[in-house]
Amino acid sequence: MSKAKATSIDIAHLAGVSQATVSRALRGSPLVSEETRERIRAAAEQLRYKVDKNASNLRLQHSGTLALLLFEDPTTDGSNINPFFLSMLGSITRACAHQGYDLLVSFQQFSTDWHADYADSKKADGIILLGYGDYLAYLDRLEKLVAIGTRFVRWGAVLPDQPGVSVGCDNFSGGQAVARHFIEQGCHRIAFLGDASSHYPEFFERYRGYAEALQQAGLDVDQTLQVDAESTQMCGHTAMSELLGRGVAFDAVFAASDLIAIGAMRALAEHGYKVPAEVPVAGFDDIPMARFASPPLTTVLQDTRSAGEVLVDSLLRMIRGEPAQSMMLPVKLMVRQSSVRPA
Amino acid sequence: MSKAKATSIDIAHLAGVSQATVSRALRGSPLVSEETRERIRAAAEQLRYKVDKNASNLRLQHSGTLALLLFEDPTTDGSNINPFFLSMLGSITRACAHQGYDLLVSFQQFSTDWHADYADSKKADGIILLGYGDYLAYLDRLEKLVAIGTRFVRWGAVLPDQPGVSVGCDNFSGGQAVARHFIEQGCHRIAFLGDASSHYPEFFERYRGYAEALQQAGLDVDQTLQVDAESTQMCGHTAMSELLGRGVAFDAVFAASDLIAIGAMRALAEHGYKVPAEVPVAGFDDIPMARFASPPLTTVLQDTRSAGEVLVDSLLRMIRGEPAQSMMLPVKLMVRQSSVRPA
DNA sequence: CTGAAAGCGCTTACAG
DNA sequence: CTGAAAGCGCTTACAG
Structure with a gap:
């Protein structure tokens, strides 16, 4: 040519x-x-x-590239990526560009043996891990990564004694804020839609914040008000239907993610409930569609922009051999119509 | 370590x-x-x-990597990527993974001298170009790419005599379908919100389809019903306000993109107009938030999933030295509440 | 300030 | 079926 x-x-x-x-x-x-x-x-x-970057990188023994590994829960339908991750991806891409690094993006099946391929093959100097899934199953992989000296940061719950460096938002405070917001409006029986176990520590932290707020207000934490759900609209729809089927009384719904909330609102509508007049609802994440939901969804904003920057900065620090610590980012309650009962 | x-x-x-x-x-x-x-x-x-991929690639003289260049119009606020591109990115990522290629993602300022850096430096075997912007300004860059033999495909309007290989959806038919849908409901004065010039050929094709449908129905194509707008909610809001300010009568609004439509609907609401009862509205793209808009937005689905596959397949074909042609993908009108007047 | 030379870690003709 | 050798295109100590 x-x-x-x-x-x-x-x-x-x-x-x-x-x-x-x-x-x-x-x-x-x-x-x-x-x-x-x-x-x-x-x-x-x-x-x-x-x-020629291949020659240059070979000689220099580095790649000027970071890899983003996106895990998706295999139980989702696979056709669409969670919009929250998509916006994280956007912000990470930007942050990399800022720092003069290229970004390799890859989807990983949760089952595959992904650990460190990118780093070992020198395609990337470091790895960013993003995605939900069973945390406990994933833990020993993280430990292996640490053991072989791979540089990586992960997005997720920031807990004590985790292997490697984690960056996440303050899920606990977010959960607390939502529960308090409902309590202030006189709600006493607030349902929680989402997994609440150490397998899904982000959701679990949100749940713990919620439970803490209830207890501080002298309210019971009723197990029958919690329904497991992963972060999809379909799961939200199913979980809401399940809750309605239980026949227990509730006066507000806190969904562990916006997708769950949107699915739940649809289920509520199908059953003839009015949101927020009869049932106020709140979500978590503040994905773009939250403000366009009907009614606009109250939720907890995770600042993806700074999240991307912090992830990239931390990783670059590790690559340079500087110390890097796990970090928890603040969240912000975004009150919109879905959670506010008309006066 | x-x-x-x-x-x-x-x-x-x-x-x-x-x-x-x-x-x-x-x-x-x-x-x-x-x-x-x-x-x-x-x-x-x-x-x-x-x-070691660097060594291997150096020896093999290829990279097993594709680069995705995302152009964003510098006039947007820069904080959030157009959700349509985000979902294209998702599908391209998947398609690459399927083919065993890595994907390098990069944002480009429209102004920078981006052409072919990725290919020249052997970081990627080929390039996917994605993004709006002034097409005419962009044309000679494409020609330069062709001239130096860079393998690339672009997403965008598929027109005769374009340099290189383009993949896009059938914008003309999409525009036609929307206009006909309005006409069937008895609308006669359908406004068009979006740029309608050869600088923005995708919008222009949608406009041409719309104009064609009007003419076929024996209706006038009234220039005062067209307002320029780029693909952001803010522009949609502004354009709608501008149209209302003109004081010309209209009985439907066709926005050239969903973001424009959502911004326009907000402006309509602010001015006290009911959608769809008083003004039916439709958009284009079917971004995830379209179905959650209030009311749910009628729009034209661009199948991002197959778009990503076609883009990657075409590029890989070019890389292998096989012939590849431009291709137009079918669209589908998604009728939702926003465009249907209550009976 | 500049050049000759070694070497980064592979892949693949060439010879056996 | 296997090994010794050349070479992909750089970067940088070493010598001048």
């Missing part, structure tokens, strides 16, 4: 210098005279020369 | 063979006896060996 790509030798010939000098000039070494450098730059431009 | 990564030489020593044989065995060459191969596989596993 077009003649083969120019190499540094071609530039050297054109500029009348050695190949080594071309490399130095282009990498900005101070050992090259301005005059020579200019000549080389011109030659490089003329031949549309670009440093 | 941990000892240096194992190389093929380490494996060779361990397995008692030459380094060349290790390479052959691991690449599945038939020139290696099963017995030897097994021994090597075991040694590799024991040392947790992974082929």
